[in-house]
Amino acid sequence: MTENAVIEPLPEVTGRKWSRACTTDEVPEDEGLLLTTLPKTSVFAADGEFYCVDDTCTHETYSLAEGWLEGCIVECTLHNAKFDLRTGEALSPPAERAIAVHPVIVKNNVVYVALPQNYLVKSEQA
């Protein structure tokens, strides 16, 4: 993903920085797209909307982008913890803690995400 590759200015979000994440057709239908960030984040397409969340399950270390997607709920394939992509809320044990949710804007089929300033974003064109 690329930092600051935004043509039009996007609304400022305090403490966050917009980055170009991907094009809309890069996001798979039944799972997430892992972004090259630290901590890991991923983008999901669900019920016609795009969502960006912290990728790692809060129960065990595993990628939610690899998870099962049903509506706006992603289920970790390892131990069946479920999270709401809209709020980050943990819906099902063994997870109790929520995942972080990040603002998303889609313009001209490009997905932009606003990540906290302290997230590292790897540029595609280094």
Added chain:
Amino acid sequence: MVDLNELVDSDRGRVDPRIYTDPGVYERELEFVFGRSWLFLAHDSQLPKTGSFIQTYMAEDPVLVVRQRDGSVKAFLNQCRHRGMRICRADAGVSKTFTCTYHGWAYDLEGNLINVPLEDRAYKGNLDREAWGALKVPRIANYRGFYFGTWSDETPDFEDYLGDMAFYFDAVADRFDSGLEFTAGTTKWVIDCNWKFAAEQFGGDMYHTSISHASGPIALTDQQVVRGDPNLVQGRQFGGDGHGSGGYIYPERNMPPNFFRGQQEHEFTEDHLDEIEARIGDTRMKKVNNHNTIFPNFSWLGFLWTMRVWHPRGPNQIEVWTWSFVPKDATEALKREIREKAQRTFSPAGVFETDDGENWTEVQQVLHGFKARQNTFHVGMGLGHEERNAGGLPGVTNDVFSEVASRGFYRRWHDLLVGKSWKQIQKEEAARVSAIPESQPELAEGAR
């Protein structure tokens, strides 16, 4: 104690019945016979997409057979390395990971251990996850969409292992441009008999059919093709490398609709005659169509469209796992006709299947007797009348009413059981085959 060396005498056609009952022999055949053979795992059509899996068995060992992200197929023992629970408890499905339901150790599609719950707190950095993945089946062969696996490094490559049986297997596996598919699901049942009765019969026994299966056709049909005098039919049986294939010889490339050949199947065959002939030739269309076993326990009946594995469950029991196979481009009506034919003939309640099961369970029952187990069985039919490359049929064949395949089956079984090396087994097989006289290119009248 059983003397392993004395159990089988294939040169004379004799077997010791304790090969069907002895627990020590059984334990040894798991490791030395099944453990050193190629075993059927799955057909392409059972694993349609990434993450598609089935659980099957390699003899008694449960394995997961999984379609990988790169399209290949891999398999691993369905046993968690922590306390040995099944990693996956479903028979079939689609998954991205497999998590043991006991303590939650999780594995990827290849069987690598990817997550251990509470790893830092509980194992304190002392668990080498790379070393504790599931046990992988080291060798998988894809033969025309049929996947076979072996645990052994020593076993020859699959096509070498198949030998001349490839010609007979291709009569079904390579018959259609569109390829084959299995009908959905696996039909399973249990028979209280030793696995070798079933595997050997499907490889090398046409002899029983007009006797064991007499009553069904009498009740169901008066057609000559089913009830005819076996003295009047021609046919050949192939036996080589432990495998077997036998069948009658038909005058025409397509059978008229009858008890065995439904209307849909007749029409489909008629429409595909040139295609089938281009792929497998006239000889196989007419001469190769019936009972078959790829050593040790994968069998099929060509014109009845049924395939099965005889999974051993101790010396006295088997689980039969069966599928109907159909041309991929068959109409729904033909697929239904084939399924119904298999159900009517060779299924848990099939007219002929139950005849076979009755024989095998009775034989096993009789073997409870100590005198019965001290006896000797005769597997000498047609001994010494083998021919090589007879009538366009490659390898060693004999009359359809012979036991050339059965003798080969027991010989291969015994060679593996006593621990002969594969190199030695293949050397001896080659010497035996080359000593058999080559026959005329066409079968003489009455060569049956």
